[in-house]
Amino acid sequence: MLYADVLLPLPMADAYTYLVPDDMADRVTVGLRVVVPFGARRYYTGIVRDVHHRAPSAGYALKPIFVAPDETPVVRPAQLRFWDWMASYYLCTPGEVYNAAVPAGLRPDSETVFSLSDGYASAPTLSPKAQAALDALATFPKPPTVAELERRSGVRNLLPTLTALVAEGAVHVDAEVKAGITPRRETFVRLAADYPDEESLRPLFDTLRRAASQERLLLHFLDAARPFSPDGRQEVPRKELLATSGASAALLTALVRRGALTLVERTVEPQPLFLDRVTRPARPLTSAQQSAYEAIRASFDTHPVCLLHGAPSSGKTEIFLHLILDTLRAGRQALYLLPEIALTTQMTERLADVLGPRLLVYHSGLTDRERTEVWRRLLRTDSEPAVVVGVRSSLFLPFDRLGLIVVDEEHEPSYKQNDPAPRYHARNAALMLARMHGARALLGSATPSLETYYLARTGRYGLVTLAERYGAAPEPEIVLVDTKEMRRKRRMKYDALLSPPLREAIDGALAEGRQTILFRNRRGYAPVMECRSCGYVPRCAYCDVSLTYHRTQHRLVCHYCGRSQPLPTHCPECDSEEWRGLGYGTERVEDEIGALYPTVRVGRLDTDAVRTPRAYRRVLSDFEQGYTQLLVGTQMLTKGLDFGRVGVVGVLSADSLMSIPDFRAHERAFQLMMQVSGRAGRRDRRGTVVIQTTHPDDPLLQWVRTFDYVSMATALLAERRRFIYPPYCRLITIILRHRNEDTLRHAAETYAERLRPSFTDGLLGPYAPPVARVRSLYIRQILLKVPLTQPADDVRRLLLAIHRALLPDFAGLRIHYEVD
Numbered sequence: 167m168l169y170a171d172v173l174l175p176l177p178m179a180d181a182y183t184y185l186v187p188d189d190m191a192d193r194v195t196v197g198l199r200v201v202v203p204f205g206a207r208r209y210y211t212g213i214v215r216d217v218h219h220r221a222p223s224a225g226y227a228l229k230p231i232f233v234a235p236d237e238t239p240v241v242r243p244a245q246l247r248f249w250d251w252m253a254s255y256y257l258c259t260p261g262e263v264y265n266a267a268v269p270a271g272l273r274p275d276s277e278t279v280f281s282l283s284d285g286y287a288s289a290p291t292l293s294p295k296a297q298a299a300l301d302a303l304a305t306f307p308k309p310p311t312v313a314e315l316e317r318r319s320g321v322r323n324l325l326p327t328l329t330a331l332v333a334e335g336a337v338h339v340d341a342e343v344k345a346g347i348t349p350r351r352e353t354f355v356r357l358a359a360d361y362p363d364e365e366s367l368r369p370l371f372d373t374l375r376r377a378a379s380q381e382r383l384l385l386h387f388l389d390a391a392r393p394f395s396p397d398g399r400q401e402v403p404r405k406e407l408l409a410t411s412g413a414s415a416a417l418l419t420a421l422v423r424r425g426a427l428t429l430v431e432r433t434v435e436p437q438p439l440f441l442d443r444v445t446r447p448a449r450p451l452t453s454a455q456q457s458a459y460e461a462i463r464a465s466f467d468t469h470p471v472c473l474l475h476g477a478p479s480s481g482k483t484e485i486f487l488h489l490i491l492d493t494l495r496a497g498r499q500a501l502y503l504l505p506e507i508a509l510t511t512q513m514t515e516r517l518a519d520v521l522g523p524r525l526l527v528y529h530s531g532l533t534d535r536e537r538t539e540v541w542r543r544l545l546r547t548d549s550e551p552a553v554v555v556g557v558r559s560s561l562f563l564p565f566d567r568l569g570l571i572v573v574d575e576e577h578e579p580s581y582k583q584n585d586p587a588p589r590y591h592a593r594n595a596a597l598m599l600a601r602m603h604g605a606r607a608l609l610g611s612a613t614p615s616l617e618t619y620y621l622a623r624t625g626r627y628g629l630v631t632l633a634e635r636y637g638a639a640p641e642p643e644i645v646l647v648d649t650k651e652m653r654r655k656r657r658m659k660y661d662a663l664l665s666p667p668l669r670e671a672i673d674g675a676l677a678e679g680r681q682t683i684l685f686r687n688r689r690g691y692a693p694v695m696e697c698r699s700c701g702y703v704p705r706c707a708y709c710d711v712s713l714t715y716h717r718t719q720h721r722l723v724c725h726y727c728g729r730s731q732p733l734p735t736h737c738p739e740c741d742s743e744e745w746r747g748l749g750y751g752t753e754r755v756e757d758e759i760g761a762l763y764p765t766v767r768v769g770r771l772d773t774d775a776v777r778t779p780r781a782y783r784r785v786l787s788d789f790e791q792g793y794t795q796l797l798v799g800t801q802m803l804t805k806g807l808d809f810g811r812v813g814v815v816g817v818l819s820a821d822s823l824m825s826i827p828d829f830r831a832h833e834r835a836f837q838l839m840m841q842v843s844g845r846a847g848r849r850d851r852r853g854t855v856v857i858q859t860t861h862p863d864d865p866l867l868q869w870v871r872t873f874d875y876v877s878m879a880t881a882l883l884a885e886r887r888r889f890i891y892p893p894y895c896r897l898i899t900i901i902l903r904h905r906n907e908d909t910l911r912h913a914a915e916t917y918a919e920r921l922r923p924s925f926t927d928g929l930l931g932p933y934a935p936p937v938a939r940v941r942s943l944y945i946r947q948i949l950l951k952v953p954l955t956q957p958a959d960d961v962r963r964l965l966l967a968i969h970r971a972l973l974p975d976f977a978g979l980r981i982h983y984e985v986d
Contacts, residue, residue, distance in 0.1 A: 478844025498569025692747025
């Protein structure tokens with residue numbers, strides 16, 4: 167007997183063994199997709215992990231594989247090794263990795279469908295709801311789903327009724343495998359085989375003398391296909407023929423019936439995204455860029471990983487592009503990682519101008535079919551080497567000749583996947599992927615993460631510095647404004663958002679026809695709404711946070727669970743009608759700027775204003791073309807965007823960036839302020855950056871003012887060494903959740919007690935995080951500081967052993983891990 171171990175897209179630690187039917191034995195191999203039954207009435211699309219003749223030790227009857235939809239594997243063995251590493255390192259299951267890695271179009275599962283049982287006699291005591299369900303079932307030609315039945319019957323919440331009808335024997339329940347994304351098929355038109363040359367067409371045209379429309383369509387086809395010419399197309403897509411000729415489908419059908427033309431349907435490969443793009447050579451590098459390029463290539467001879475520490479606006483992308491072209495010429499693939507979908511818009515256009523159809527784009531903003539087509543194209547071994555530009559999910563693509571991974575803006579927190587599992591960091595995972603493929607990895611940033619900078623400075627990574635801005639553009643002037651002092655001297659109102667120096671800078675930029683960016687890293691109108699009479703603050707019923715007021719929607723929104731409600735007209739506590747907003751977000755900034763500058767066009771860039779890639783492109787395009795003169799936004803503004811007419815950047819509150827309770831807060835604040843400052847004064851004109859703060863003497867702000875990354879990194883690394891934080895240890899946060907706070911507290915204390923003998927000094931907690939309840943689940947955390955000398959496998963085994971031992975004693979307990 168032949169058996170297959172199948173990995174399912176479920177949070178289970180092991181693969182399940184299935185029987186391989188005889189008719190599939192010759193093609194079931196590692197990496198093949200198979201649809202298998204799981205449970206009573208469910209089917210899942212799994213991936214074959216192993217094929218063997220070892221019978222399971224248990225005596226239960228094995229289920230056979232239901233169907234194998236492909237002839238060849240869709241997952242490469244190297245991908246499975248990468249999944250195994252990710253599951254082990256980030257303390258999750260291979261099934262969770264598989265679920266995140268493979269596009270939904272390649273892993274269809276099953277859905278429950280219902281049908282009338284044969285010979286069932288209707289009972290007189292049926293409820294109106296049950297009778298409506300049976301009447302609706304009788305109208306379907308094939309078994310419907312619950313959702314389809316509810317739409318047809320007009321009755322909601324039918325599942326309990328259907329369950330009762332199944333118990334009575336009135337209704338039969340079954341599973342139907344959903345259709346996944348199948349390869350695209352297209353109909354082509356060819357000349358019939360009876361007409362091998364032009365002379366043989368004469369009798370045909372004689373018969374068409376009285377059918378002028380058919381004759382015109384045939385002539386149009388011959389002109390488009392040129393079937394007798396050596397360089398002719400021989401066949402034309404049906405859709406194209408009808409569109410260009412203006413003929414109807416009935417005319418084409420008539421010619422087919424005459425035997426003049428034949429229709430052929432076949433699978434077609436999707437056309438590359440930039441097939442018709444007119445490409446140009448890569449721009450020559452400046453002397454500084456050329457030196458950095460050569461230094462990177464030399465570094466790759468001794469270090470598989472290199473950090474390019476380049477100043478803002480130094481032209482790092484051009485260096486990346488030259489290295490990518492080198493990789494393609496060597497016959498290998500390249501992956502260009504960006505932290506967010508939003509960045510791919512601008513970067514894709516720049517890369518496509520040089521790479522043309524060799525460029526592939528992959529991110530979650532694409533449709534299932536588009537993602538699946540990229541996946542299938544990379545599976546083809548006969549295709550020329552390609553470059554993929556995308557976000558963290560691009561790491562899971564089926565590369566087979568990977569030669570280079572570029573991680574742009576490597577410091578960005580957006581590279582960290584938070585929910586659901588696997589909770590991985592794309593930068594670190596990219597380094598492992600490159601290692602598995604024998605590829606080189608290049609990390610690029612103007613403000614590298616301290617972990618990366620430490621590894622480069624200590625020789626683990628190569629380090630190349632590019633300090634010169636492209637085109638000799640001058641660094642912007644950094645102005646620190648003490649808002650506390652200005653309010654004390656009454657030069658600035660207490661609730662004013664813009665200080666006089668920032669107002670003057672904006673006025674000057676507008677007078678010169680230049681643009682302004684205002685940075686506020688908080689969305690919404692007001693983070694807190696308070697009753698003026700009694701001080702009541704609306705809070706989320708499911709999370710331990712106040713509700714944020716969004717003025718455009720006139721609603722209070724929870725930024726943790728997403729629930730919203732209208733702003734009450736009266737206070738629930740004292741019935742007052744007066745509310746006031748405490749604090750401010752981008753929505754209020756946009757509102758007040760519009761009042762201060764009524765003739766200026768103002769745009770807003772945050773996740774509320776740009777919910778789709780199209781909306782994001784519209785906001786960016788308006789600003790790039792000068793239609794918008796002032797742009798307000800969150801950290802989305804800081805991510806490598808290139809604008810040529812920005813004269814002023816305003817950071818409205820540096821203090822809010824530095825006061826976050828996190829050991830990375832100062833590092834992150836420096837990065838954000840440096841990155842947003844880099845948007846000012848590009849090309850040949852100097853810009854101005856105004857940073858509003860109540861602590862202008864803070865050392866961090868002085869480092870920002872002088873663009874002194876090295877001093878900042880040196881000071882913060884010394885602090886982390888003193889208190890033992892990364893890069894001088896590894897962090898693992900154990901996060902426990904439960905609906906009952908007392909049960910959770912007991913579970914967390916039990917977990918910590920079992921850990922304490924192995925981590926006496928490096929264990930902090932259990933403790934409640936600042937937001938201790940989200941979506942009705944209470945939260946406790948335990949922080950582990952793992953010494954760099956302690957084997958990671960030993961730590962993982964210990965954590966998983968405690969995890970497994972704890973769950974039976976605490977029903978409903980959820981545990982997951984944040985590694986690094």
